[in-house]
Amino acid sequence: MLLRAWVSFCVILFFPRALALDCVLHDFESVQSITKTCTDIVVDNLFVPAGETLALNLLNGSTLTFKGNTSFGYTNWQGYLVKITGNGLTVAGEAGSFLDGLGPLYWDGKGNGGIEKPKFIDFSVTDSVINNLYVLNCPKTCIYCRGCDNVTVTNLTVDNRAGDENVAPPNQYGHNTDGFNLHQSNNIVIKNGTIFNQDDCVCVFEGSNISVSDMYCHGSHGLSISLSSGVVENVLFADSVVEDGENGIHVKIHIPGESGILRNVTYKNIFMRGIIDYGIDVQQNYPDKYAPPENTIPIYNLNLINVTGSVNPEAVPIQILCAQDGCFDWNWSGVDIEGNVAADNCTNYVPPGFRC
Numbered sequence: 001m002l003l004r005a006w007v008s009f010c011v012i013l014f015f016p017r018a019l020a021l022d023c024v025l026h027d028f029e030s031v032q033s034i035t036k037t038c039t040d041i042v043v044d045n046l047f048v049p050a051g052e053t054l055a056l057n058l059l060n061g062s063t064l065t066f067k068g069n070t071s072f073g074y075t076n077w078q079g080y081l082v083k084i085t086g087n088g089l090t091v092a093g094e095a096g097s098f099l100d101g102l103g104p105l106y107w108d109g110k111g112n113g114g115i116e117k118p119k120f121i122d123f124s125v126t127d128s129v130i131n132n133l134y135v136l137n138c139p140k141t142c143i144y145c146r147g148c149d150n151v152t153v154t155n156l157t158v159d160n161r162a163g164d165e166n167v168a169p170p171n172q173y174g175h176n177t178d179g180f181n182l183h184q185s186n187n188i189v190i191k192n193g194t195i196f197n198q199d200d201c202v203c204v205f206e207g208s209n210i211s212v213s214d215m216y217c218h219g220s221h222g223l224s225i226s227l228s229s230g231v232v233e234n235v236l237f238a239d240s241v242v243e244d245g246e247n248g249i250h251v252k253i254h255i256p257g258e259s260g261i262l263r264n265v266t267y268k269n270i271f272m273r274g275i276i277d278y279g280i281d282v283q284q285n286y287p288d289k290y291a292p293p294e295n296t297i298p299i300y301n302l303n304l305i306n307v308t309g310s311v312n313p314e315a316v317p318i319q320i321l322c323a324q325d326g327c328f329d330w331n332w333s334g335v336d337i338e339g340n341v342a343a344d345n346c347t348n349y350v351p352p353g354f355r356c
Helices: 002-014 017-023 028-037
Strands: 040-044 054-057 063-067 069-072 080-087 090-093 098-100 119-131 134-136 143-146 149-154 157-159 180-183 185-196 202-204 207-218 223-227 230-243 247-254 260-275 278-286 299-311 316-321 331-338
Touching (some): 017 040, 028 054, 143 185, 180 185, 185 202, 202 230, 223 230, 223 260, 260 278, 278 299, 278 331, 316 331
Parallel strands (some): 040 063, 098 134, 119 143, 134 157, 143 180, 149 185, 157 185, 223 247, 260 299
16 A cells, blocks of 8 residues: 555656646547546647547636647538637647648538538637637638637637639639637637638627737638627727728628617728728628618617728728618728729718718
8 A cells, every 4th residue: 555655656756747648639539538637638639530529628727738730530511620618718729730620622612502511610618818729721610709708819820821712723712711700709809810711800790898909811701790689799890901802891780680789899990902892891781782771780889990991993992781770870080991983872871070
């Protein structure tokens, strides 16, 4: 008995890393055992079999570090490649690490249509920090944060450049590859991010007290709000660049929609260039731009401050499509988007002091 205790003491004293090595995730079969027992986990060059989700249901206060290449087998299926849940987490990527979703094997230019494609990473976390993740080649939606609260995301890279239509083979390009989506999430900070993709760069579907700043978005559909029901309020997009995208800023109120409200959203110090369709597009008739706008979800206090840049020759600099009694108390100042085409219209609403 005494001898056994002495041996255990010596192992801990002289080989302290022996226990830590048990928390390094090298093989998929060890996921459940490691996440149930470890609070300092390293995902080290892990391969996830086709059709499986890397479900990391972490203990409170855990640290999760991605090392090397986290890769996934290919098959056509619906679901998520990665799910991360927990409270008080620190999730990070080591320098040079990346998660590879094998997007080129899925891309068919049809996104949510066409062949079945998994989404990439689903976060359901609270009181947590996410830092230095490099996400490569998302089959479709890259990062989805739902039910998140008090989360800070820094130094995020989403690299879907290979899915651009102008570099991919004919009809083999990415679509619906949203960079970062927020749904029913509150008290979120996203900063210092770089996103190359083929849909919304960052999109808020529902939530409050959200700050998105110091972002570089390339090839995207812009910095977006997309609301079909519920509430989006107290959102700030700041100090960011949108380049060569479909839109620069896009506020989408869906029709037919359920009741809801959008209020206190600010875009500040946003620069755009090379925009293909609309520099600024605010519409209460998404996705049918020819349908009459509806006021089931009114827009209060949509503030644009120092929003500048240019659009391509065929693009519309600014379009506002509000329903009758659908938009109230906006504040626009320093808004200057250059282009050859005059804005289609400012239907039913012109921001005070702004000429449309």
